[in-house]
Amino acid sequence: xxxxxxxxxxxxxxxxxxxxxxxxxxxxxxxxxxxxxxxxxxxxxxxxxxxxxxxxxxxxxxxxxxxxxxxxxxxxxxxxxxxxxxxxxxxxxxxxxxxxxxxxxxxxxxxxxxxxxxxxxxxxxxxxxxxxxxxxxxxxxxxxxxxxxxxxxxxxxxxxxxxxxxxxxxxxxxxxxxxxxxxxxxxxxxxxxxxxxxxxxxxxxxxxxxxxxxxxxxxxxxxxxxxxxxxxxxxxxxxxxxxxxxxxxxxxxxxxxxxxxxxxxxxxxxxxxxxxxxxxxxxxxxxxxxxxxxxxxxxxxxxxxxxxxxxxxx
Amino acid sequence: xxxxxxxxxxxxxxxxxxxxxxxxxxxxxxxxxxxxxxxxxxxxxxxxxxxxxxxxxxxxxxxxxxxxxxxxxxxxxxxxxxxxxxxxxxxxxxxxxxxxxxxxxxxxxxxxxxxxxxxxxxxxxxxxxxxxxxxxxxxxxxxxxxxxxxxxxxxxxxxxxxxxxxxxxxxxxxxxxxxxxxxxxxxxxxxxxxxxxxxxxxxxxxxxxxxxxxxxxxxxxxxxxxxxxxxxxxxxxxxxxxxxxxxxxxxxxxxxxxxxxxxxxxxxxxxxxxxxxxxxxxxxxxxxxxxxxxxx
Numbered sequence: 001x002x003x004x005x006x007x008x009x010x011x012x013x014x015x016x017x018x019x020x021x022x023x024x025x026x027x028x029x030x031x032x033x034x035x036x037x038x039x040x041x042x043x044x045x046x047x048x049x050x051x052x053x054x055x056x057x058x059x060x061x062x063x064x065x066x067x068x069x070x071x072x073x074x075x076x077x078x079x080x081x082x083x084x085x086x087x088x089x090x091x092x093x094x095x096x097x098x099x100x101x102x103x104x105x106x107x108x109x110x111x112x113x114x115x116x117x118x119x120x121x122x123x124x125x126x127x128x129x130x131x132x133x134x135x136x137x138x139x140x141x142x143x144x145x146x147x148x149x150x151x152x153x154x155x156x157x158x159x160x161x162x163x164x165x166x167x168x169x170x171x172x173x174x175x176x177x178x179x180x181x182x183x184x185x186x187x188x189x190x191x192x193x194x195x196x197x198x199x200x201x202x203x204x205x206x207x208x209x210x211x212x213x214x215x216x217x218x219x220x221x222x223x224x225x226x227x228x229x230x231x232x233x234x235x236x237x238x239x240x241x242x243x244x245x246x247x248x249x250x251x252x253x254x255x256x257x258x259x260x261x262x263x264x265x266x267x268x269x270x271x272x273x274x275x276x277x278x279x280x281x282x283x284x285x286x287x288x289x290x291x292x293x294x295x296x297x298x299x300x301x302x303x304x305x306x307x308x309x310x311x312x313x314x
Numbered sequence: 315x316x317x318x319x320x321x322x323x324x325x326x327x328x329x330x331x332x333x334x335x336x337x338x339x340x341x342x343x344x345x346x347x348x349x350x351x352x353x354x355x356x357x358x359x360x361x362x363x364x365x366x367x368x369x370x371x372x373x374x375x376x377x378x379x380x381x382x383x384x385x386x387x388x389x390x391x392x393x394x395x396x397x398x399x400x401x402x403x404x405x406x407x408x409x410x411x412x413x414x415x416x417x418x419x420x421x422x423x424x425x426x427x428x429x430x431x432x433x434x435x436x437x438x439x440x441x442x443x444x445x446x447x448x449x450x451x452x453x454x455x456x457x458x459x460x461x462x463x464x465x466x467x468x469x470x471x472x473x474x475x476x477x478x479x480x481x482x483x484x485x486x487x488x489x490x491x492x493x494x495x496x497x498x499x500x501x502x503x504x505x506x507x508x509x510x511x512x513x514x515x516x517x518x519x520x521x522x523x524x525x526x527x528x529x530x531x532x533x534x535x536x537x538x539x540x541x542x543x544x545x546x547x548x549x550x551x552x553x554x555x556x557x558x559x560x561x562x563x564x565x566x567x568x569x570x571x572x573x574x575x576x577x578x579x580x581x582x583x584x585x586x587x588x589x590x591x592x593x594x595x596x597x598x599x600x601x602x603x604x605x606x607x608x609x610x
Contacts, residue, residue, distance in 0.1 A: 150485035160483060204585035208334020212591045216332075309536055310589045311398030312465070312474055313363045313458055314423050314557040 004076050006040045007069040009033055010048060014066050017056045095124045097133035097145030099266075101226045101244070106291045113286055117279040129224075130198045137271040144280065146287070148199045149265040157267035158276050159284040161293040164260040165206075168192075168233050168240040169253055175239070176253040183257060184214040191217035192232045192240035195224055206241070206262065213261055266293070319351055322608035326353040326601055333597035335562075335582040340503035341605035344514045344567060344575040347507075351605040355503040358451065358495035359581040362461075362556030363423050364565050365440075365499045367509065368454050370416055370530070372439040373431050374523035375446075377412075384413040388430050395459045396474055400424025402458075413526070420530040420554060425458035432457040444505070447512050452501040461498065461558075464491050478559070478589065487560045487587055506565045506579035514567050514575055528552060531566065538592070539564040540578065543599025544606075546571070560584050562591075564598050568606050576609055578602040 013022040013033070023030045041048050048062035058066065094114055098107065107125060114123045126133070126142065133145040137155060149157055167186065169175045175185060191210075196203040210217065221238065223229035226247075229240040234251055243264040245254035268280045288295050308314060330337030330353070340355030342348075376382035387409045390401050397403060399422040401410075410418075415431050418424035432440055437456075444452035462474065468490050469480040480486060491497040512518035513527050531552035539562065540553045553566025565579040580598045584591055 150488075153485075153488065157485075201585065204334065205587070208584055208586040208591070208594070209588065211332070211334055212586065212588065212593045306398060306478055306589050308398040308403075308422075309538060309555075309595075310557060312477070312558065313397055313425050313461060314399065314536075314555060 001039060001043060004073065006036055006043075008073055009036045010040055010062075011066065011069050011073060013037060013049060013056065014058055014062065019051075019056060092121050093124070093143075094118050094121045095126060095136075095142045097126045097128060097136060097142045097147075099130065099133070099146060099148070100127050101246075102127075103247075103291065106287065109286055109290055110283060113282055114279065117277075117282065137269065137274075140271055140273075142271065144268055144270050144274065144276075146266055146283075147269045148202055149267050150201050151269060154272050156270040156272070156274055156276065158269065158280045159295060160265055160267045161284060161288055161295060162263045162265050163243045163291075163293050164256060165241050165243055165262040165264055166245075166254050166256045168229060168242055168245060169255065170233060170236065171251050171253050173239075173253075176255070178255070180256045180258040182214075183210065183261070186215045186217070186239055189217070190238040191215075191220045192223045192229045192238050193220055195222035198224075202265075209262060210241075319608065322351050322604060323353050325604060326351075329597060329601055329604060330582065333582075333593050333600075334586060334591070335584045335594050335597060337597070337601060338503050338581045339579065339601055339605060340507045341576055341578040341602065341609065342507050342511065343609055344511045344577050347511055349609055350507075351608045352503065355507075355579075356451075358500050358502055359563075360493055360495050360558070360561060361452075361454075361499040361501050362492070362558045362561055362563055363458075364501075364506065364554050364556040364563055365454055366419050366423065366428050367527075367554050367565070368440050368443045368452075369428055369432050369435075369457070370420060370527055371443045371447075371509075371513075371518055372435045373412060373416060374519045374527060375443070376435050376439060378520040378523055382412065382435065385411050387411050388415060388434055390426055390430050394426040395429040395457075396462065397423075397425030397458065400427055401430075402426035416526075417530055417533065420527075421533045422535055423555060423557075425462075429457045429459055444501075447509060447518060449501065449505040449508060452505045452509075454499045455497075456499070461492050464498070465558075468492075481559050481587055490559070492558055493561055493583075503565075503579035503581060507577035510565060510567050510577035510579070514577065528567075534566075536564075538595040539598040540566050540568070540580070540602055541599060542596045543601070543603035544568060556581075559589070560587055562594055562598060564602075568602065570606065570610075572610070574606075574610070576606045578605055 012025055013019060016022040019030050019033060023033045044061060046061050047059045048065060050057045050059050096114060111123060111125055130148050133147060134151060136142040137145050149160055151157060167181050175181060221232060223232055226242060229242060230246040230252055232238050233240050268283055270276055287293055326339055338354040338357055338359055340352045342350035377384050389409050391407050395402055400418040402425040415427040418427040441454045465477050469477050471477045471480050513524050516524045518524055531554060534553055536555050539555055541551045544551055548571040550569040551566060553564045556563030560583055562582045568576045568578060580601055582594060582598060584594045
C-alpha cells in the first residue's frame with residue numbers, strides 16, 4: 001500500500017465529507033476512491049468513515065487517524081518541494097534540439113534564454129533533422145526539441161507554433177511577377193519538398209491538401225535542406241514549398257500563397273518522462289516574436305465552420 | 315482472386331493514394347455476391363452515420379413484426395440530439411410519424427430523427443440486426459448522442475463548434491474514440507455490402523419494408539460522394555453517407571443501365587484534418603465506379 005497516497009484520499013474525504021466532491025478534488029472517479037478508502041479501513045481494522053445515504057461522517061477511529069494523517073501529509077509536501085528545489089539546482093545539463101535552417105540570430109536568442117533560465121547548467125544546442133531529434137528526445141539524450149507537428153504518440157509537445165508555407169521559384173519564372181501565388185498556378189512544375197521520412201504525417205497531409213486545393217504535382221522531388229531545395233529550383237522546371245527562403249536567395253524569389261492555406265506546425269517538445277517548465281513557454285514566445293511564427297492557440301480564434309455535408313455525423 | 319480482380323485492387327490503392335486518403339472498399343454483384351472487388355474489404359472500420367441503416371432495419375423489422383406502426387407519431391422535444399441537418403438543426407418541438415422520421419434520418423442523416431427512432435425501438439433491437447443478418451464483424455455501440463458525447467469528452471470541448479476548433483490542433487484526431495473501431499460502432503466494408511445485398515434481394519426484412527428502405531436510400535440528397543462517380547443519367551445510385559473528422563464513408567447500391575445491381579462500401583481516412591476536402595469526397599465515387607466497371 002502506498003500509505004501517503006491512501007492517507008491523502010482519506011484526508012480529502014474527511015475534509016469534504018462527501019465522496020463525489022472529494023473525487024472531483026482528487027481528479028478521479030468515485031469507485032476507485034471508495035476502493036482505496038476500503039483498503040485503508042482494512043489496514044486500520046475498522047471503519048474510518050460512516051457512510052449514510054445522505055452524508056459521510058468520521059468514526060471515532062477516523063477522528064483519531066485524521067490529525068496524524070494531516071501532519072504526515074504536510075511533512076510529505078515539504079519533502080516533495082525540497083526534492084523539486086534540489087532537482088532544479090542539480091539541472092546541470094540542458095540539451096536543446098533545433099531544426100536546421102534557423103537564422104543565427106534566433107539560435108543566439110534561444111541560447112541566451114536557456115542560460116538565463118538555468119544559469120548553472122551546461123547548455124548544448126544540437127541541430128538536426130526532425131527524425132534524428134525525435135530519436136534523441138525519446139532516448140533521453142535531448143532535454144527538449146523544436147519539432148514539426150504532429151509527432152508520434154509518447155512525446156510531449158507544448159504550445160503549438162505555426163508559420164505559413166510559401167513557394168520558392170526562379171526569379172525569371174513568370175510566376176515570380178506577382179506578390180502572392182495561387183496553388184493552381186504551380187501546375188506543370190515539379191514540386192520540391194522535404195523528404196517524406198523526415199515527417200511522414202506532415203508530408204502526407206500536405207500532399208493531400210495540395211491536391212484538394214488545386215495543385216496535383218506530376219512528381220515530387222525530395223530535398224534535404226533549404227540549400228538543396230534552392231539548387232533544384234535554380235536548375236529549372238521546379239518550385240519548392242518551404243516556410244522560408246534560403247539565406248542566400250540569389251536568382252530566386254520566395255512568394256507567399258494567397259490566403260495562407262498551408263502551414264508548418266511546430267512545438268517545443270519534451271521527451272516521454274519530460275516536464276515542461278517556464279522555459280518552454282518563454283522559448284515559444286521568443287521564437288514566435290523573432291522568427292515570424294504564430295502562436296497557433298491564439299491564432300485559432302477563428303472557428304472552422306462545418307457545412308451540412310461535412311458536419312458531425314452527416 | 316482472379317488476375318483482373320487483383321489488378322483492380324492495385325488501381326484502387328493508387329486512386330486512394332492520389333486523393334490523399336487511406337481507402338477500404340468492398341463491392342459485389344447483388345445477384346451473384348461471389349463476384350467481388352475489394353481493397354482491404356475485410357478490415358474493421360468505424361461506422362459513423364452508416365449505423366443509421368441498422369436503426370432503419372430495426373424499425374422496419376419491428377413494423378413487420380407488428381410491434382410498431384409506421385404511422386405512429388413520436389414527439390421530438392426542444393431538447394434533442396444536435397446535428398447539421400433536419401430536425402437536429404431545427405428548434406421547435408414537433409410530432410412526426412415513424413416513417414417520416416426514417417425519411418429524414420436517411421435522406422439528410424438527421425441525428426435527432428435517428429435518436430428518436432433508436433429510443434423507440436431500443437438498443438437491443440438495433441444491435442440485433444447484425445446477428446439476424448449474419449454480419450459477424452458488425453457491432454453497434456450507442457446512437458448519435460453517444461458519438462457526440464464521446465467527441466466532446468475526447469477533445470474537452472463544450473459544444474460541437476468547439477470540437478472542430480480543437481481538432482485543428484495537430485494530432486488531435488488520434489485521440490478520438492469515434493474513429494477507433496475498437497471503441498465505437500464498427501463493421502467491415504464486406505459486412506456492409508452483405509447488408510445492402512440483403513436489402514436489395516428482399517432478405518433483410520419483408521419485401522415491402524426492403525422496398526421502402528431502397529426508396530428512402532434513393533432519396534438521399536448528397537451529390538458529392540458515391541453519386542459523383544456516376545454522372546450518367548441512366549444510373550440509379552442509392553446510398554448512406556457517414557462523416558466524422560477525417561472519416562468519409564458512403565455505402566450504397568449502383569444500378570446500371572445493363573441491369574446490374576452492385577453493392578459498394580467505401581470508407582476513407584484522410585491524412586489532412588480539413589473538414590472540406592472535395593477530392594476526398596469525390597474519390598469515393600471514382601473508386602466505386604472503378605469497382606463497378608471491373609465487375610462488368
